[in-house]
Amino acid sequence: MSKNLHEKRGVIVDLDGTLYRGDRAIPSAVSWYQTISRSTDVVFVTNNSMYSPERVASRLRNMGFPADKQRVLTSAVAAAAYAAEVWKHEPILVLGEEGLWQAVSSAGLRAFRPGEIVPAEAAAVLQGIHTHCTYNDLAELCLAIRAGAAYVLTNPDRALPHTRGLIPGAGSIGALIETATGVAPLVIGKPQGRMMEQALGLLGLPKEEVVVVGDNLDTDILAGHRAGLDTVLVLTGYSRREDLASAAVSPTWVLDDLTQWFA
Numbered sequence: 001m002s003k004n005l006h007e008k009r010g011v012i013v014d015l016d017g018t019l020y021r022g023d024r025a026i027p028s029a030v031s032w033y034q035t036i037s038r039s040t041d042v043v044f045v046t047n048n049s050m051y052s053p054e055r056v057a058s059r060l061r062n063m064g065f066p067a068d069k070q071r072v073l074t075s076a077v078a079a080a081a082y083a084a085e086v087w088k089h090e091p092i093l094v095l096g097e098e099g100l101w102q103a104v105s106s107a108g109l110r111a112f113r114p115g116e117i118v119p120a121e122a123a124a125v126l127q128g129i130h131t132h133c134t135y136n137d138l139a140e141l142c143l144a145i146r147a148g149a150a151y152v153l154t155n156p157d158r159a160l161p162h163t164r165g166l167i168p169g170a171g172s173i174g175a176l177i178e179t180a181t182g183v184a185p186l187v188i189g190k191p192q193g194r195m196m197e198q199a200l201g202l203l204g205l206p207k208e209e210v211v212v213v214g215d216n217l218d219t220d221i222l223a224g225h226r227a228g229l230d231t232v233l234v235l236t237g238y239s240r241r242e243d244l245a246s247a248a249v250s251p252t253w254v255l256d257d258l259t260q261w262f263a
Contacts, residue, residue, distance in 0.1 A: 005211065005232070005253060005261060006262075007209075008040065008209060008210065008211045008230075009040060009041065009205055009209040009210070010040065010041045010042075010043070010203040010205040010209055010210040010211070011036065011040055011041070011042045011043070011210070011211055011212075011213055012043050012045050012196070012199045012200075012203070012210060012211070012212045012213070012224070012229070013042060013043070013044055013045070013212075013213040013214070014045060014046065014047075014190075014212075014213065014214035014215060014216070014219075014220045015044060015045075015046040015048065015056070015060075016046065016047075016048055016160055016161050016215075016237065017160075017161035017214075017215035017216065017236060017237015017238050018213060018214050018215045018220075018234055018236065018237055018258075019033070019044075019060070019063070019065060020059075020063055021161045021162060021163055021236075021237065022161070022162040022163035022164070023059075023163065024063075024163055025063035025064055025065070026236050026257070026258075028236070028257040028258045028259045029065075029236070029257075029258050030063070030064040030065065031258075031259065032258035032259065032261055032262075033064075033065050034064070035262070036261070037066070041203055041205070042071065043071050043072075043073065043199045043202050043203055044056065044057075044060065044067060044071055044072045044073070045073045045190070045195050045196075045199050046072070046073070046074050046075070047075045047154070047155035047156075047157050047170075047189040047190050047219055048074065048075070048099075048129065048155070048157075048160065049074060049075045049076035049079070049096055049097070049099050049100045049103075049128030049129055049154040049155060049170060049189075050076075050096075050097045050098065050099050050100075050128070050129050050131075051074070051097075051098060051099040052074070052076075052098060052099045052102040052103070053069040053070075053072040053073070053074055053077065054069045055098065055099065056069070056072045056074065056099075057069040057071075057072050060072075070202075071202065073195050073198050073199055073202075074099055074103070075128070075154040075155040075188055075189030075190075075195065076096065076099040076100040076102075076103040076128055076154055077103045077106075078154075078188050078189065078194050078195050078198065079100070079103070079126060079128070079152060079153075079154045079188040079189070080100070080103035080104045080106070080107040080109065080126075081103075081107060082152065082188055082194070083104070083107065083109055083124060083126055083152060084107040084108065084109055086124070086150075087109070087123045087124050087150075088108070088109070089110065090110065090123035090124070091110045091112055091117055091121055091122050091123055092104070092109055092110060092111050092112065092122060092123060092124045092125070092126055093111075093112055093113075093114065093117060093119065093122040093124070093125045093126070093140065093141060093144050093149065094111045094112065094113065094125075094126045094127075095113075095114060095125075095126070095127045095128065095130050095133060095137055095138075095141055095173075096126070096127065096128035096129065096130055096154070097128070097129060097130055097131065099128070100126070100128040100154065104126065111126075114136065114137040114140035114141060115136070115137075115140060119140055119141075119143035119144035119147055119149070120143075120144070120147040120148075122144040122147075122149040123149060123150065124149050124150040124151070124152055125141050125144050125145055125149050125150070125151050125152065126152045126154070127141060127151070127152070127153055127154065127170065127173065127174060127177065127185070128153075128154035128155070128170050129154070129155075129160075129169060129170040129173070130173065133173065138173070138176060138177065138180075141177055142177055142180045142181050145177065145181045145183050146181055146183075150186065151177070151178075151181070151183050151184075151185040151186065152185060152186050152188060153170065153171070153174045153185035153186065153187050153188065154170055154188055154189055155169070155170050155171065155187065155188070155189030155190065155219070156170070156171040156174065156187050156189070156191075156218075156219065157169035157170060157171045157189075157216070157219060157238075158171040158172050158175070159171075159172065159238060161215065161237040161238055166238065189219070190214075190216075190219040190220055190222070190223035191218065191219050191220075191222035191223040191226060192223070193223070193226055193227055195223070196212070196223050196224070196226070196227040196229070197227070200227070207227070207228050207229055208230075210229055210230075211224075211229065211230045211231065211232055211252070212224030212227070212229050212230070212231045212232070213231075213232045213234060213258075214231070214232075214233065214234070215233070215234050215235070215236055215237025215238050215239060216237065216238040216239055217233060217238075217239040217243055217244070217247040217248075217249075217251070218239075218247075218248070220233075221233055221239075221247070221249060221251045222248055222249055225249040230252040230253075231251040231252050231253070232251060232252065232253045232254075232255060232261075233251035233253070233254045233255070234255045234256075234257060234258055235254070235255065235256050235257070236256075236257050236258075241254070
């Protein structure tokens with residue numbers, strides 16, 4: 001499927017570790033985007049469930065990446081949409097931040113925070129990143145899952161790139177819950193296919209004209225591979241060049257940073 005990288009007409013690009021780290025844009029990514037966006041259609045796809053698409057688009061614009069909320073896909077929105085398909089009128093126990101709560105509200109779900117519902121009454125647990133969760137919050141989720149609630153995880157990322165280094169992600173919280181309950185979650189975000197299919201729908205291009213760009217071999221690159229798309233691993237975030245030897249799949253291209261796109 002591979003064609004010259006410069007000939008791609010559509011890009012599905014990750015955010016954390018690819019375009020920015022924490023609250024700081026990666027300079028090489030800003031110049032890359034300013035160039036390719038003149039002739040290439042870009043969809044922003046993030047596993048981070050912390051922010052709404054509106055908030056993500058605003059952050060991107062403030063960092064130098066002109067973005068429209070209609071071109072932003074988050075794992076929170078995808079997870080809420082899935083929950084609405086399965087448990088539209090049933091109580092759901094939710095652990096997450098602004099982005100996930102806005103998504104479940106927009107989806108019309110009966111969502112409750114830990115402590116607001118008896119765990120055994122929850123039909124499902126929906127968990128994303130939460131930077132201020134407590135032991136009691138996690139205990140409530142575990143009790144609900146042990147009582148029979150389905151367990152849905154927005155995304156499996158074990159760590160998030162930050163200006164200070166890698167910090168725990170939703171997948172790390174999920175690993176604790178899985179260890180405590182013995183129940184593996186249903187994962188919605190990358191590397192699962194739901195978000196890739198949505199992104200392809202927005203682009204409206206054949207797969208051979210689209211490339212996935214990201215910093216994580218286990219999520220971005222694997223998601224692109226599963227969707228039948230070419231992929232670019234950029235070494236500015238989570239994965240390192242030495243990780244390639246043990247990766248489940250290999251990216252089509254590997255770049256130290258996005259300035260090499262034009263080399």
